[in-house]
Amino acid sequence: MKVRWLLPFGIVATPIAHVAFAAQYMTVEQAQRAAFPDASEFVLRVLDATSLAPSGGAPQGWAPKAWQARAGGRELGWLMVDQVIGKTELITYAVAVDAHGAVKSVEILDYREAHGGEVRLAGWRQQFVGKTGADLLELNKDIKNISGATLSCRHVTEGVQRLLKVYNAALRGAAE
């Protein structure tokens, strides 16, 4: 173990969190390959306002994407990609769901500091997150953690729940 402190004594700044960073972890293509290595094609499905409605409404600007993974005409599952704001970070994440509707994986694709416009966008999005009592109850039950979820983790978890509603309403059992 070797340490070199770079903090000059006496510098006044109130640190709140560790390590700000920006990183791309995976591209959408890499996430598709990782989740469905046997797929021969990924077919983009356009999610319109009707498909998004069951998740609690389809506010302007919310545009998650969904690809069906196929092998020789057979459905292997879906990969859905969306964004949430953590505290001040813009987080792009992917949820892979198998042909039976079970979650295969949740991967962060991209993580970076958000800009003003995106944070404002997050403001209304948080209003719409867990809007109903039923939703809140569900989220409390589903968020499992050791010592209190961070905002980033909570928002990703909420986002996953939202995408699963879209999946159940619009994608599950879809032939094409």
Add this chain to the structure above:
Amino acid sequence: MSGELLRRMRPSLGTLVELRVEGLDAVRATRACEQAFAEIATIHRLMSFHESGSDLGRLHRARVGTPVRVDARTYEVFDRALCIAAATQGRFDPTVAARQVARGLLPRPASSWTPDPAARWRHVELVGRRKVRLARPLWVDLGGIAKGYAVDRAVEILVAAGATQICVNAGGDIRVAGARSETVELRTHTGIAAMPALEVIDAAVATSAGPFHGADGRAAAVHLNGRTRHPVDARRFVTVVASRCVVADALTKVIMAGDSHVALQALEQFDAQARVHVFGQGWLPEGAAA
């Protein structure tokens, strides 16, 4: 073998966990990361305070005084926790959970008893053969120390897989391994920009949690002094460096407790270093901020 870099991030342990590995080809690196994430998820499932099926959940539902068999990993974390509690005369105490439930910071667990307010860490007994016994009614939260342990285990798995440079970051519980020096940054309230805080080689870094805002809107510290059970000074913030993350995380609580003499002794005993930030005074070495 090439020196490729692979970074992955997933939600786990109630935070976003990042793995970074170098020195493995893409296939091996991906496989090693899968193993590390799987181990982290297992540790979460075993040691979560929130999940009734965890080892802690089973302990809290058992009869007081009955030995409960736990996973070897849970047993090891208990052992570390009690060792640090003993060394710090309870400034770090994993049995503060009942107070945190009362403060609304932890959910009430499914449990057959009401905790005894006088129960302390010494009423948790390791009775061998991976069995844990509670001598009095109490609730245990392994919280941050389990998170630190998960980071340590992930690093061990990635080292064993042959990675040459590794960084695991679970929401501020960080450990780096490898020959190269890594810079750890802190983000400040004053802006989004991060500032470099320290450079480390083969070391773990942990920081204390920031204050939370209670129902009355006032800021209070999340952490309690394990001995007095009072919230620590909300104007303090601590960064600790140790060789293992499980130790670094526990020592943040010891230093936040504010007894400088005990804190310095613990830092020496566990070969760790710390910096304390005090609101209005800036960064200070531990000991100067008493």
